[in-house]
Amino acid sequence: MVFSATFTLTDLRMILRKTAPTHQLDPRQREEATRLLENLERQVASLKQEMLR
């Protein structure tokens, strides 16, 4: 689970690299970023549940 969240952040990092320096996302990139951020939220929620139980 630790890796899942970290890897998702890595994918987000790649979007930042591909769109530097303006970071204006095209529709496809925006869709991808949305998907990744939603995954990240789920992964962080699971982490909370596992580590703080």
Add this chain to the structure above:
Amino acid sequence: MRCAAGIEARQVNELAINIDPIQAGGRLTADAMKAVIAYGDGYSVCDNCRKPNRLDYISKPPIAEFHREVAAWLGMDTVRTVPGARRGFQAVARTYVDKGDPVILTSLSHYTEFLAVEESGGIAREIPAGADHIVTAEAAAQKAEEVRRESGKDAVLAIIDMVDYQYGNLHDVRAIASSLHQYDIPVLCNGAYTVGIMPVDGKALGVDFVVGSGHKSMAAPAPSGVLAATAERAGEVFRTTGITGDVTSRKFGIKEPAMMGCTLMGATLVGMMASFPEVRERVRHFDTELANNRIVLSALQSIEGTRVLSEMPRKHTLTRADTTASFDTVAQKHKKKGFFLASELEEKGITGIIPGATRVWKFNTYGMTTAQAQYLAAAFTDIARHNGLNVA
């Protein structure tokens, strides 16, 4: 933000377009970043090392398979990973070069090739590049003849850069190797700027060795690289140890002295492995990279006085520009002097050229998106106009 005390988190490639000529091809893929995170511990790839206890035999992670795939990809028979291209030059030089032996390099060779020759006691003999900064087979043959005449023996090795670091020019390694083989000189193709960037086939080039740089061109962490050899040469460079301790009678299996045993044992290797599928694919699309390079070059050339010193049309994305008659004329009067260019680029989110350089400088467009190439092109012309230069 800091990674640790005194170590700032590096965000160069997240915040800016980086046109540093040596960094472009070494930026990690997402998969490499993930692998580095998971395999950061020292001997991380050694969990499943079993007899015969050598790196290139490990099957989990699939290091053995990676070695086989890279060899096939490069059209060579055997591959080892090395801590940087320079260690590949060194291993080969140590195998073939003895004190006083002539070794053929070129007038555009990377300094580490000279150091590899020097460390083995060899003598560097350079093939001069032509006025167009291209090394030819004819010049190579002339040099081989000159060495034979002056030294009374043939060169024992030649190291030829496929694309040189100074101009980013593509040299006809195939013809040069064919020419040098007439003198039985083994030829090492330095693919530091090509392996992982554009297609490289050692068999088609007819060379004895191909060296690639992981951190320069294979989207891998530093220091990393590959040394590939033909079957004929592999037994020489990748010879196995024969030494025995006189007290303990210890022997060391099939470790290879030229490799100093195992080479890349952690994040560097898995980083290179993780990037490999994407790297193998990206070389097939080098034409897109050249198209992006043309967008930027076209903009630069539209600025009156700017010249491109590299061969045209470009065959590689590493390019040498001369802006002595354009940006440097601005520098003469600007309050920031020569630093104005890097400074104004920085303001636009572009980094990678040497601060203060306004005469002759290099840049590399490799790996940027077309939108980024267009942004970079516009930045150059905007800066030119803003500083009173004529733009066509």
